[in-house]
Amino acid sequence: MNGKVPQTCVCGTFFVSLSTEKEEKQVVMTVEEQLAAALAEVENLRMAIAEKDCIIQDLRNKLLWLRKKVFGQMSEKALPVDPSQLSLFEEKHLTDEERARLDREVEEAEKTITRTIAVKARPSRRPLDITGLPEKVVHIYPDGVLDGNGHLRAEYVEIGTDESSRLEKRPAEVYIHKDVFHKVILKSDIETKHPEDREILSPERPLVPVARCMAGASVLTDIIVGKFVYHLPFYRLIQQYRESGITISDSTMGGWYEAAVEKLKLLYDILRRQILSSEYIQIDESVIPVIDNEKHKARKGYEWCVRDAVTGDVMFYYDRGSRGHHVAREILGEYRGNVQCDGYEAYDQFEKMPGITVHGCWAHVRRKFVDSLKENERLALEGILFIRKLYKVESDADDKGLSAEERMEQRRKISYPAILMFEKWIKETYAKVLPKSRLGEALAYAYSLLPRLSRYVNDGRINIDNNLIENAIRPLALGRKNYLFCGNDASAYRAAIVYSLIGTCKAAGVDPRTWLEDVLSKLPYWQRDSKDLAGLLPRAWAKENQISSK
Numbered sequence: 188m189n190g191k192v193p194q195t196c197v198c199g200t201f202f203v204s205l206s207t208e209k210e211e212k213q214v215v216m217t218v219e220e221q222l223a224a225a226l227a228e229v230e231n232l233r234m235a236i237a238e239k240d241c242i243i244q245d246l247r248n249k250l251l252w253l254r255k256k257v258f259g260q261m262s263e264k265a266l267p268v269d270p271s272q273l274s275l276f277e278e279k280h281l282t283d284e285e286r287a288r289l290d291r292e293v294e295e296a297e298k299t300i301t302r303t304i305a306v307k308a309r310p311s312r313r314p315l316d317i318t319g320l321p322e323k324v325v326h327i328y329p330d331g332v333l334d335g336n337g338h339l340r341a342e343y344v345e346i347g348t349d350e351s352s353r354l355e356k357r358p359a360e361v362y363i364h365k366d367v368f369h370k371v372i373l374k375s376d377i378e379t380k381h382p383e384d385r386e387i388l389s390p391e392r393p394l395v396p397v398a399r400c401m402a403g404a405s406v407l408t409d410i411i412v413g414k415f416v417y418h419l420p421f422y423r424l425i426q427q428y429r430e431s432g433i434t435i436s437d438s439t440m441g442g443w444y445e446a447a448v449e450k451l452k453l454l455y456d457i458l459r460r461q462i463l464s465s466e467y468i469q470i471d472e473s474v475i476p477v478i479d480n481e482k483h484k485a486r487k488g489y490e491w492c493v494r495d496a497v498t499g500d501v502m503f504y505y506d507r508g509s510r511g512h513h514v515a516r517e518i519l520g521e522y523r524g525n526v527q528c529d530g531y532e533a534y535d536q537f538e539k540m541p542g543i544t545v546h547g548c549w550a551h552v553r554r555k556f557v558d559s560l561k562e563n564e565r566l567a568l569e570g571i572l573f574i575r576k577l578y579k580v581e582s583d584a585d586d587k588g589l590s591a592e593e594r595m596e597q598r599r600k601i602s603y604p605a606i607l608m609f610e611k612w613i614k615e616t617y618a619k620v621l622p623k624s625r626l627g628e629a630l631a632y633a634y635s636l637l638p639r640l641s642r643y644v645n646d647g648r649i650n651i652d653n654n655l656i657e658n659a660i661r662p663l664a665l666g667r668k669n670y671l672f673c674g675n676d677a678s679a680y681r682a683a684i685v686y687s688l689i690g691t692c693k694a695a696g697v698d699p700r701t702w703l704e705d706v707l708s709k710l711p712y713w714q715r716d717s718k719d720l721a722g723l724l725p726r727a728w729a730k731e732n733q734i735s736s737k
Contacts, residue, residue, distance in 0.1 A: 315354070323355075361431040364403060368392065394711035397446040404707040407447040410440060412700050415685045418665050448681040450710055455502075455684040457721050458691060462502045463518075465495040467525040467648060469656040470518070470534075473663050475682070477508050477673045488673070490663060490683055491518060494656040496527065496649075498726065499694035501659045503683035507676050512536060519543070525646070527653055530636050538639075547640035549574055550652035555629035563626045566616055570629065573609040577602050581651050591647030598644035606641050610634070659690050688725070695725040702728060 332343050339345060368390050376385040396404050413419045413427075421440055428435050462468065470493050477488040488508025494501045506514045515533040519526060523542035528534045529551045537543045556570040580602045584594045613634045620627045633640070643649040663686060673679040692699040706723050713720055721727060 317352075317354070359427070359431050361406075361428065361433050366393065394715065396450060396707040396711065397443070400443060400446060402443045402447075404704050407443060407707055408700055408703040410444050411447060411685055411703060414444070415662070415682070415689055416699055418662075445681065447707065448684055450707065451688060452684055453710070453714075453720055454706070454723055455687055458500065458687060458724055459502050459504075461721070461724070462493055462495045462500055463522050465497050465524065467496040467527075468522070469494045469496050469527040469650075469653050470515075471529065471653060471656045471660060472510055472531070473660045475505075475508070475663065475673060475679055477679050478675060480675065488676075488679055489514075490660075490679070490686070491515075492656055492660050492663075493518060494659050496525075496655070499655075499691075500726065501656075501687060501690035501694065503663075503686045503690075505676070505680045505683040508679065525649060527650065527656075529653060530632055544642060545639050546642050546649050547636045548653035549577060549640060550654050550657075552629070552633045552636070552640065555625070555632055559625035559629050562624060563620065566620070567626055567629070569612065569616070570609075570633070573605060573612065576605045577651060589647075594647035595645065598647070603641065603644045606637070606644075610637055659694075662686060662690065692725045695729050697725045697729050705732075 328339070332340055334340050371388045372385055396402075396407055402410075410424060413424045414421070421437055421444075425435055425437060425440060470491065472489045472491045475488045475490050476485040478484070479486045486508065488505070489510040491504040491506075491514060492501060493504065504514075504518055506517060510533070512533045516536065519537060525544050525546060526534070526537060527546040527548065529548050534545060537545050553571060553574045556567050556574070559567045560571075580597055581594075584597055589597065613630050617627065617630045617634070620630065622628075622631065643651055673682055688703075689699045692702050702725055706728065709723060710720075713723065722731065
């Protein structure tokens with residue numbers, strides 16, 4: 188055997204090769220390692236499954252809590268039971284007839300929604316109304332037909348004329364108004380009296396809007412109107428004045444503006460008291476960036492807007508930019524009447540406050556369902572159809588010119604049953620969607636506010652939504668896009684004063700420039716004579732000056 192003797196050992200009656208035994212041990216060790224690795228992998232999977240079971244159970248608990256939170260008992264928020272003991276949150280599901288009717292309405296709505304792009308017809312150009320503009324007429328003759336005096340030469344005869352007109356503009360005129368005060372004395376006093384006994388007659392000096400200020404009422408008005416009606420920052424206004432021949436520094440213009448607003452604050456305080464004495468107001472808040480000088484960056488501030496829903500007057504309120512619940516208490520703490528607002532939780536504290544009735548805004552609810560159309564078009568459209576029925580009642584009442592009492596009867600007869608059906612639909616639909624989806628959030632938002640949203644059916648004077656106050660806030664959004672931010676809290680507070688007065692001017696059908704210039708001129712005299720400054724507010728001013736309000 189090639190000179191090699193195999194090494195063997197005796198094991199019972201068997202002879203086993205040492206090399207074979209070694210190979211078998213290696214195989215056994217390999218199998219054990221594989222088995223250990225498999226057991227480790229099984230243990231890892233078991234732990235992962237246990238972890239996921241915990242997550243699933245936690246999510247189930249949160250979902251159960253959310254459903255209880257949203258659909259739990261809300262005894263303090265239910266509507267007053269009359270007429271016919273109106274109540275919410277009783278029936279749990281839509282009936283077969285209601286479901287069939289809703290399906291038909293959705294199908295009709297889907298047919299109505301077209302996805303083609305319609306080409307709009309080009310509108311015809313309306314002629315300009317130039318009846319109130321002055322005319323500057325220039326007569327133009329052919330060359331050489333006039334004599335040295337500008338008359339037609341004898342050898343020519345005029346046989347007709349042609350006319351053409353164009354619109355022109357002169358730059359704004361800036362001028363100095365100088366008052367010269369003449370002193371006079373009686374001739375007899377000069378002849379008969381000693382100098383110290385003579386009576387010198389001097390005219391009374393007119394009062395100015397701001398003491399020791401070069402700017403008159405028209406310039407102060409122009410600065411305020413430019414910034415808050417045309418949304419121009421100060422540097423653009425300075426450029427305009429430079430084009431008119433006068434250079435005004437930024438600090439000078441800012442000082443003039445601040446002094447003028449300090450005078451207008453007297454009217455703002457009166458306006459605020461008048462609005463908060465109304466029996467029906469609307470409230471909302473909007474962002475205004477404010478520079479934080481300590482952090483050297485802009486922070487998010489909030490202007491609160493309160494609108495007198497009876498007259499249309501508006502009041503902005505700024506409290507260091509806060510949107511906290513305490514600001515709502517500062518504004519409405521002593522108010523008694525109807526308050527209309529959105530679903531911001533700061534207004535929840537007034538639900539149990541005696542003397543205040545809180546009403547919701549259906550436009551906010553509709554907006555959330557519109558936002559969820561791309562996510563679940565069918566169900567979102569169903570929700571929109573319910574809300575559309577409520578708005579149809581309002582548009583029909585407007586077309587018919589119904590009184591507040593007649594409108595209330597229509598709401599109780601048509602709108603309230605639709606709201607009850609909407610409530611049942613929400614409960615049925617919420618189980619089909621994810622709570623954190625857009626549609627789920629829209630359903631939860633609508634359901635949590637249903638009592639507040641439904642109260643308008645009991646008063647024909649209450650609007651179905653808060654859209655009118657959002658229109659009043661729009662100038663603030665336009666200004667935010669142009670002058671970008673307020674330099675500090677004091678600047679934001681002054682902006683609240685001016686926006687309040689200009690917004691009230693627009694509500695009263697008064698031109699802000701005309702009103703501001705007249706009021707800034709009159710304020711010093713009314714203060715001197717201790718007159719009631721409420722007579723200078725836009726609506727009273729319009730009545731006094733026989734200006735018809737809208």
